[in-house]
Amino acid sequence: MEDGHCVIGIDLGGTKVEGAVVDGGGAIRQRLCVPTDVKGGAEAIADQIGAMVKELAGQAPSPINGVGVGVPGQIDPAGERVVFAPNLNWNDVSLKHDLAQRMPFPLHLDNDVRVATLGEWRFGAGKGIDNFICLFLGTGVGGGVVINGQLLKGSSNTAGELGHMVVQIDGPPCTCHNRGCLEAFAGGWAIARNARELVKDRPEEASLFLELTKGDITAITGQVVAEAYQKGDGIAKEVVQAASEALVAWAVSMVNGFNPQRLILGGGLLKGFPNLVEEIDQGVRQKALSAAISQLQVMATALQGNANLLGAAALALQP
Ligand SMILES: [Zn+2]
Secondary structure: OOOOOEEEEEEEOOOEEEEEEEEOOOOEEEEEEEEOOOOOHHHHHHHHHHHHHHHHHHHOOOOEEEEEEEEOOEEOOOOOOEEEEHHHOEEEEOHHHHHHOOOOOOEEEEEHHHHHHHHHHHHOOOOOOOOEEEEEEOOOEEEEEEEOOEEOOOOOOOOOOHHHOEOOOOOOEOOOOOEOEOHHHHOHHHHHHHHHHHHHHOHHHOHHHHHHOOOOHHHOOHHHHHHHHHOOOHHHHHHHHHHHHHHHHHHHHHHHHHOOOEEEEEOOHHHHOOOHHHHHHHHHHHHOOHHHHOOOEEEEOOOHHHHHHHHHHHHHHOO
């Protein structure tokens, strides 16, 4: 990128569209956010992104070199079509074509979690590192794998679905129709579900949950579990322990399989359960092959809530 030029990063989510003007050093110069018009469909969302890019470009301190967009779904190998994005109700949407009609800048699209991995690589905890794995724990679980200085894409561009790696054969059901996936233990939805089931089975031990939800078990969310956990509740501890063990099993497999230098953990869920990072660190050191962990560091993301936005900018900064 020429000195002094900026790019625009767009984080397209199921509830909001965020955009920012970012300079070559990763500083956010302007930012905007609007609620996603999911009901309006692909055309309406393309209009929203087009309007946002126009407004951001008008406010930018220097010319815009390109636009990167992180999308909550699978992107085709050419980086042009959104194959499937459940939160947007999208199946096979020609997003790159639709956006190109609405802006004059070079455009890059990728999956949002992989984009967040790029952000950590360029500006955050993966800066200067050729071998690392990012795992983002939110409602769902996903990530990115960088090995020998390459972000892995796979044969049909879906590499990084790390939440659907099986950690317990015949374990609890997952949203992907399999059982025992990491996400079925450690995704926000699963932590809530697993707590609800224990509360239903053992109401005599669930007084704190019943108090926090005023007796409505369906109101148990990941956040409620985090609150109960911080107050020392036994059921919450059991659910988080299972998530922690699943994360350790996953981390051991990843470290043995890929020999990363760093394991970088992020996502909104970690705020409620910050000790998971240390538990994974300790577990992986006890259980992984000793040769595989000689260089290993386990740490939290550096960019936190800005990983997606800065990652989308990093996507636009790529050659
Ligand atoms: Zn799954």
